[in-house]
Amino acid sequence: MTQTDPILTVAGLSKTFILHLREGARLPVVAGAGFELHAGECVALGGPSGAGKSSLLKMVYGNYRVDAGTIQVRDGDETVDVATADPRRLIRLRGQTMGYVSQFLRVIPRVGALDVVAEPLIGDGVAREEATARAGALLARLNLPERLWQLPPATFSGGEQQRVNIARGLIAHRPLLLMDEPTASLDAANRAVVVELIEEKKRAGVGILGIFHDAEVREAVCDRVIDVTEFARAA
């Protein structure tokens, strides 16, 4: 295996939701989706709302299940197929290789913003003190006022929560990053910080697959766009 091998290879991916509570109604999402992602590359999933961009991202993360096809992720010297991996293997893959920045922060009662952000580092074995210091530095870069750091983010504004979420998603090194609209609720200044952070990840060799509705951000960070409507049409 060489460095030029893709970090992510999706092939023949198909998914239909079956809604048992609606007389088994079938909601096709994608059919026959296929693409590759290389280290250091940022690729946007494009297409209108409802085309299946988020669902595709969630399938790659293993959050949504797959009816057919493969999702090969390079994990060190191994390759893991997310579509068929044992749950424990998938948890390990998420822990060391694949990060996900969701659109919204899932708040945990009573846990302060600084600890929310530091948690992935602590999971990696970084000492609490260093993890907290790095979390603080990242939150400062994202212009989150220091007086908020110890507070649980439940009462934060949408933009503040999103910045905590981005910091949590980017703080640890993961060779593959999935990002679902990371700048949706941010002002121009903070969008620019996120663009910088994404550029840094790319320079560190991270492969990024994301949904970027903001055209300016997309043009700044993305090397190419994959049109998801192609896959939806087939579905």
Next chain:
Amino acid sequence: MITQHDQPLLIAEGLSKNYGARIGCRDVSLAVHPGEVLAVVGESGSGKSTLLGVLSTELAPSAGRVSYRMRDGRMADLASLGAAERRLLMRTDWGFVRQNPAEGLRMAVSAGGNVGERLMAVGWRHYGNIRAEALDWLAKVEIAGDRIDDDPRAFSGGMRQRLQIARNLVTRPRLVFMDEPTGGLDVSVQARLLDLIRGLVAELGLAVVIVTHDLAVARLLSHRMVVMRHGRVIETGITDQVLDDPREPYTQLLVSSVLAA
């Protein structure tokens, strides 16, 4: 974390438990690994508490077996252990946190005594050391040290539950069973308890089998999940996968019935 140890700690194979003609649980197989939190969810009567009882040897299975990796690394069939050996296991290497703290605590014994009792069971004899360790654990579960001589009858529901957790964790067990540990508590009290459990489980690297009907609790605490209905496991997977993309009709019903606050 989960990664280093790939040898299962507990293995259940083909477990069934009947109460006469009534089925408690049927043909359940699962494995629990060190440091892993497994949630068992389902509605009342789905067999989840029966399963917990059989896994923890409190109930004898009608069929199937449970094996456990002892501290020396060997896998033991729990049914083959003598009563004394099993009791020692339960007092030292296992914990059991019950929904009703009155069933998991000795209500007429002081808070310090409740925690110290488990230490004495593993051979601690020095009164000063036992009291110091008990104080340390009361602090960990956020109970003020000056309550050490009070008995739990004087405690609120949330405090009793935190005391029960201290009593169970003081011997550094490797596996803890929890049966609806936050059931019946006020929401704010529940949040504090969940936060505490979450922190301690990660800090101590505990394996946990937690039975709950509360999907939010399962999402917050567990890595993997099994869904039970009519005594059977009908769906399993990573917790977020089962909750966000449930496949079985019954799981879809469970997930869609939760009110989003």
